[in-house]
Amino acid sequence: MARFRAQEHIRAREEFEAVYNDGRRVSGGLMTLFVGSNNRNITRLGIAATRKIGGAVVRNRAKRLAREVFRHHKPEAGLDVVVVARREMAHAPYTAVESEFRALLERRTSSGPSRSLRPSQGRAVAHPGI
Numbered sequence: 001m002a003r004f005r006a007q008e009h010i011r012a013r014e015e016f017e018a019v020y021n022d023g024r025r026v027s028g029g030l031m032t033l034f035v036g037s038n039n040r041n042i043t044r045l046g047i048a049a050t051r052k053i054g055g056a057v058v059r060n061r062a063k064r065l066a067r068e069v070f071r072h073h074k075p076e077a078g079l080d081v082v083v084v085a086r087r088e089m090a091h092a093p094y095t096a097v098e099s100e101f102r103a104l105l106e107r108r109t110s111s112g113p114s115r116s117l118r119p120s121q122g123r124a125v126a127h128p129g130i
Contacts, residue, residue, distance in 0.1 A: 004071045010046030010080055019046065019080045026104045030089040030097055031066070033104045034082040035075070045070045046082040053087040062090040069094075069101045081105075 010016060023036025038044060047066045049059040062085035089097060
């Protein structure tokens with residue numbers, strides 16, 4: 001049985017930000033995945049479940065689902081995966097979360113080259129009065 005070990009957790013803010021800035025973003029209806037390389041021999045998981053998706057019970061269910069899917073479908077070693085849960089994820093059945101996680105990982109590998117993923121970068125900004 002696959003386990004989710006302590007060294008497979010992403011916990012530090014700097015590590016989350018590194019994946020957000022240097023990784024690739026793929027979005028689905030239940031979650032958004034940020035996937036980046038970590039130059040290690042292990043694959044690590046970080047989960048972002050904010051209060052916007054619900055109270056503690058809802059957030060904890062979303063995190064449990066993300067950990068379980070990751071445990072069963074770990075990508076190749078050397079990757080950091082951050083799951084940003086959406087409100088719908090906490091109420092979805094495990095099979096739906098599992099199929100979306102696998103599909104998003106597959107899309108990550110089949111898409112074009114990686115790029116910076118900060119929402120404010122690379123977008124035109126409207127300047128009033130110009």
